[in-house]
Amino acid sequence: MTDLERDIARLIIDTLALEHLTVDDIAADQPLFGQGLGLDSVDALELALALQNRYGLRIASDSREARRHFETVRSLALYVESSSCAG
Numbered sequence: 001m002t003d004l005e006r007d008i009a010r011l012i013i014d015t016l017a018l019e020h021l022t023v024d025d026i027a028a029d030q031p032l033f034g035q036g037l038g039l040d041s042v043d044a045l046e047l048a049l050a051l052q053n054r055y056g057l058r059i060a061s062d063s064r065e066a067r068r069h070f071e072t073v074r075s076l077a078l079y080v081e082s083s084s085c086a087g
Contacts, residue, residue: 001023001027001028001073002028002077004077004080004081005028005073005074005077006023008051008073008076008077008080009023009026009028009073010023011047011050011051011054012026012032012037012047012073013026014050015046015047015050016039016043016046016047026073027073028072028073028074028077029072029073029074030072030073031071031072032070032071032072032073033070033071036072044070047070048066048070051076051080055080055083055084056083056084057079057080057083058083
């Protein structure tokens with residue numbers, strides 16, 4: 001797991017109060033929703049806000065593209081990297 005992926009995993013744990021998990025419990029390619037980590041739509045909104053605050057991202061909540069970025073920690077890290085390069 002990269003440093004950015006670890007940072008995002010820590011952000012997920014802290015933002016969503018998942019104290020029972022550690023960064024090492026969340027694999028970079030583990031699905032965040034459904035049978036993966038089990039997050040729901042409310043969690044997604046809270047996480048989007050935390051990502052916007054931490055990394056200055058602009059995330060359209062109704063966008064199909066945004067859903068794809070939120071599939072895994074790795075896809076979020078790739079989105080953060082591409083957004084910081086672009087902006």
